[in-house]
Amino acid sequence: MTALFGLDLRGRRVVVAGGGTVASRRVRRFLSEGAAVVVVAPDASDDLRRHAQHGDLEWRDRGIVEEDLNDAWFVLAATDDAGLNDQVAAWAEARRVFCIDASDASRGTARQAAASTHGDLAIGVISTDAPDPARIRAVRDALAAHVDAGAVDLRRHRDGTGxxxxxxxxxxxxxxxxxxxxxxxxxxxxxxxxxxxxxxxxxxxxxxxxxxxxxxxxxxxxxxxxxxxxxxxxxxxxxxxxxxxxxxxxxxxxxxxxxxxxxxxxxxxxxxxxxxTSALSVPARAGIPVTQRGVATSVLVTSGHAGADRAAVAAMVSGATVVILMGVSALPEIVAAGLAGGASPETPVAIIEKGTMQGERVTRGNLADIADNATETGVKPPAVIVIGDVARPELLASEIAATP
The missing domain is CATH 3.40.1010.10 (Tetrapyrrole methylase, N-terminal domain)
Known part of the structure; x- marks a missing residue:
């Protein structure tokens, strides 16, 4: 019977024998858990080499020897030589260090669970009989989806720190x-x-x-x-x-x-x-990209409570996209400031009400007439205002047609 435990590997040495695909995949997990990883292999994948170059792990560019297990808390035997993996597992068992034998899990003293993290909880699934990685990953993914859908009460049952x-x-x-x-x-x-x-x-x-x-x-x-x-x-x-x-x-x-x-x-x-944020997602859902190659390469997000400040006016004049949140009541002042600052009266404007929700509505116009249009259609908060060429209703269609 295989018992399932959680191990705290933070700052503790984990020795990995082998530098191929299996080792690379497992090393990512060890690094994410904060382990001090030592890879021992005469050759290593590009991924492991990059980690070594960045100082994320130590790579010993040679074959593994028993002394490499000194001070190890955990060992992974993942070379492409099954006999060598068994030997590494035997060295680890003699030292009473838990070891995963990637060639044959039954020869090691540990198995790595397929795990998922949910806040301060982790779910792990292992096989208690013959190893079956695809099976445990499928079960893990189903459990994770169930939890992440909000279907499980994750509240603490013991008193703790708020x-x-x-x-x-x-x-x-x-x-x-x-x-x-x-x-x-x-x-x-x-x-x-x-x-x-x-x-x-x-x-x-x-x-x-x-x-x-x-x-x-x-x-x-x-x-x-x-x-x-x-x-x-x-x-x-x-x-x-x-x-x-x-x-x-x-x-x-x-x-x-x-x-x-x-x-x-x-x-x-x-x-x-x-x-x-609604500043980017609401226009996107309405088919308005706040940046678009050849149209606008920068975007300014501002609050409309106090009208248009100097930065917003400068952005309108320069052709940048201006996204205004909470600006419905101050729309006439925003328009006046933009026009007085030199923005073109023909600058396209779109107002998206109730973005991404039932009842979403888009009111369009240009800087010269958008305030009147909003009054006529009865625009109400919550709404996101987009000012700039990206708000042209035909933008996406014309851009797609022009793409080779």
Missing amino acids: RVILVGSGPGDPGLITVRGRQALAEADVVVTDRLGATELLVTVPYDVEVINVGKSPDNHPVPQAEINRILVEHALAGRTVVRLKGGDPFVFGRGGEEAHACIVAGVDVEVVPGV
Whole structure:
């Protein structure tokens, strides 16, 4: 019977005999776990050579000898000589060092699990009988998909240190949250959520998870930022895992930096899970590439709360793409500033409402008439404004036609 254990290899010597494909694949895993890897082989793959050149591992350019196992915590025998692999495994067993024999797992004293990581949990699958790598990988992948879909409650059952996880939920479509973001929701004891973003994800959390809505709208800020910071810190200090679910990316006009700072000052562990920002994803979903060869090679992302600042005006004039978030109410001022600064009245503009969600709508025009168009069509937040030649409705069709 094979027992399954977790080994902490961080900073510990792992000796790898062999430098071919199998060794390369396993070495990547050891390096990702923080092991001090020593590869002993007269020849090595390009991948291993690059790792050695960067100082990620030590490569001894020769055949392995028993003394190479000195001070080893773990050994991998992965040469192309089955007899030599068996010999290395025997040396390791004599030294009471666990060893994987890549030629025949039954001759070694260890087997490497097919593993996946989910936040602070790892899932491992091994064969207890004859080795069957394809089989254990298939089982691992099925389990990982089940967990990452949010189908498993990952909350801690023992009391522990509280923490805050700032999660960017993306622009609105729940399918655009990151894998780590979904994992974090499954770990949450408390979710502090915004009005915007993929709030549909909240239906996946268990009923006994506390959900606190601190959402804001352009004219209504019911929960001040200082109070949001206090809520996060208070629940974390009480030993809870708190997920701060924010629209888009936490650090793109989301005040995530202030929330992270509040946690750090209070001595609370904080993790930041980046999100898909609406500044780039909403135009993309609407068929607007914010950069395009021969059209625009730079993009400026700005907040529209205070109208168009000098950087935004300069970008409009220079032909760069300008993406404005939270700018619907200030659109007339933004247009006026751009025109006064020298931007062409014919500059294309697109406004995408409810990007990536049901009811998505695109209102188009140019800098001279977009404010009137927005009033006529009743544009409302949340919306992303794109100013520049990339907003031409025929752009993609013309670019594709011109591509050889």
